[in-house]
Ligand SMILES: Nc1nc2c(c(=O)[nH]1)N(C=O)[C@@H](CNc1ccc(C(=O)N[C@@H](CCC(=O)O)C(=O)O)cc1)CN2
C-alpha cells in the first residue's frame with residue numbers, strides 16, 4: 001500500500017512540476033476568483049469563518065491573490081506552523097501584509113507571537129486527488145490528523161487545491177485518510193459526495 005501511494009505521489013508531483021509559470025499564475029488568480037465563494041457558501045450567517053491557506057513550496061500554486069481577496073472580505077486568515085511528526089497541524093493568525101518567518105522545514109510561517117487560531121475552512125495542497133475527495137500530500141499524515149481532529153469538534157470545509165493533471169481515478173485509501181469536501185482545479189470545482197456511513 002505504501003509503495004503504491006509513494007508511486008502515485010511521485011507521479012502527481014511530477015505532473016505538478018511540469019506546469020508552466022504562466023499557467024501557475026493563472027491558477028493563483030482563478031483561486032482568488034472562486035475561493036471566496038467557496039468560503040462564504042460554507043457559512044452565510046454569523047461570524048466569518050477562519051480560513052487556512054498555505055505558504056507554497058515546490059510547485060504548489062500561489063496563494064497570495066486568494067489571501068488578499070479573503071482579507072479584503074474580512075476573513076481571518078491562518079497558516080500552519082510547528083510541523084512535527086505524528087501530530088495535527090497548529091495554525092497561527094496571519095495578514096497578507098505581515099512579515100513571515102522561515103520555519104524548520106524552510107516553509108514560511110507566521111511569527112511566533114501571532115495568536116493561535118483554529119480554521120473552519122481549509123485550503124489544502126495535494127500531490128494527487130480523486131473525485132471522491134481522497135488525496136495524498138507529502139506522506140506525513142499531518143493533514144489527515146488535522147482534519148480528523150477538527151471534524152471531531154465541528155463542521156469544517158476542507159478544500160483541496162490541485163491541477164487537473166493531478167487527478168487519479170481512485171486514490172488508494174487507508175482508515176486514517178480523511179476526504180476533502182471540495183477540490184478546486186485549474187478546470188473545475190468538484191464537490192465530493194459524503195461517503196456512506
Ligand atoms: N505549503 C505547505 N505548507 C505546509 C504543508 C504542505 O503540504 N504544504 N503541510 C502539510 O501537511 C505541513 C508541512 N508538512 C510537510 C511534510 C512533509 C514535507 C516534505 O516531505 N517535503 C518534501 C519537499 C517538498 C517540495 O519542496 O516539493 C521533502 O522534504 O522532500 C513538507 C511539508 C504544514 N505546512
Ligand SMILES: Nc1ncnc2c1ncn2[C@@H]1O[C@H](COP(=O)(O)OP(=O)(O)OP(=O)(O)O)[C@@H](O)[C@H]1O
Pocket residue numbers: 005135136137138139140141142143144145176177
Ligand atoms: N491517524 C493517522 N493519520 C494519518 N496518518 C497516520 C495515522 N496513523 C498512522 N499514520 C501514518 O502516517 C503516514 C501517512 O501516510 P499518507 O500516505 O496517508 O499521508 P498523506 O495523506 O500523503 O499525508 P498528509 O495527510 O500529511 O498530506 C502513513 O505512514 C500512515 O501509516
